[in-house]
Amino acid sequence: MLAENLKQIEENIAKSCERAKRRREEVTLIAVSKTKPVSMLNEIYNCGIRDFGENKVQEICEKREQLPKDIRWHMIGHLQRNKVKHIIRDVSLIHSVDTYRLAEEINIQAKKIKRIVPVLIEVNIAEETSKFGIAAGEALQLTEEIAKLDNLRVKGLMSIAPYVDNPEDNRQYFQKIKKLSVDIARENIDNVSMGILSMGMTGDYTVAIEEGATIVRVGTGIFGARN
Numbered sequence: 001m002l003a004e005n006l007k008q009i010e011e012n013i014a015k016s017c018e019r020a021k022r023r024r025e026e027v028t029l030i031a032v033s034k035t036k037p038v039s040m041l042n043e044i045y046n047c048g049i050r051d052f053g054e055n056k057v058q059e060i061c062e063k064r065e066q067l068p069k070d071i072r073w074h075m076i077g078h079l080q081r082n083k084v085k086h087i088i089r090d091v092s093l094i095h096s097v098d099t100y101r102l103a104e105e106i107n108i109q110a111k112k113i114k115r116i117v118p119v120l121i122e123v124n125i126a127e128e129t130s131k132f133g134i135a136a137g138e139a140l141q142l143t144e145e146i147a148k149l150d151n152l153r154v155k156g157l158m159s160i161a162p163y164v165d166n167p168e169d170n171r172q173y174f175q176k177i178k179k180l181s182v183d184i185a186r187e188n189i190d191n192v193s194m195g196i197l198s199m200g201m202t203g204d205y206t207v208a209i210e211e212g213a214t215i216v217r218v219g220t221g222i223f224g225a226r227n
């Protein structure tokens with residue numbers, strides 16, 4: 001069942017890469033498994049997926065205990081500062097850094113365990129009031145400030161596009177994020193790279209790949225609707 005879903009998504013990703021003249025290896029598929037039981041994650045793991053995305057600290061901690069250790073866990077949801085310490089050791093990439101205060105806490109906790117933690121800056125590209133993320137116009141300044149912290153590394157940008165029926169409606173936002181990442185990369189800030197663009201979900205990942213996504217985060221398309 002889930003294997004069939006995954007196969008369909010893989011086909012779509014391959015087609016998008018072809019249209020954009022990109023190599024399949026340039027795009028990482030994250031299976032967004034929030035609210036889904038460990039049995040389902042195991043099923044997808046057995047299909048070869050090693051990147052899983054969760055939006056709650058507690059869910060990462062609980063699931064990690066029960067699943068193989070070679071899984072890369074991605075924190076994709078809003079992160080409260082008091083919970084950073086619970087995931088600092090085991091998270092592969094934090095996608096949702098949108099304030100200096102949060103970055104500071106990640107830095108403190110990472111320093112304690114002598115780790116350098118990779119993070120993305122979350123940008124609220126459509127300026128939706130319902131969403132977290134820094135405004136595009138403030139992303140460069142935030143990146144420059146965070147770059148001075150020793151125990152985390154900015155690796156790129158993340159964005160959640162609006163919910164739309166027609167994925168073409170989000171192409172403009174993916175283009176904006178891509179342009180912003182090129183602009184920030186051009187500043188050559190020490191310790192900052194813009195190699196990762198985490199954008200595109202079930203409804204719009206094909207368009208996101210065409211516009212330069214290096215990570216797509218797909219939940220519903222793999223695991224089915226959430227309650």
Ligand SMILES: *Cc1c(COP(=O)(O)O)cnc(C)c1O
Nearest residue numbers: 032055076201202217218219220
């Ligand atoms: C839930 C979630 C996704 C996956 O959404 P789907 O539409 O189910 O693919 C992707 N990114 C973030 C940040 C999410 O919270």
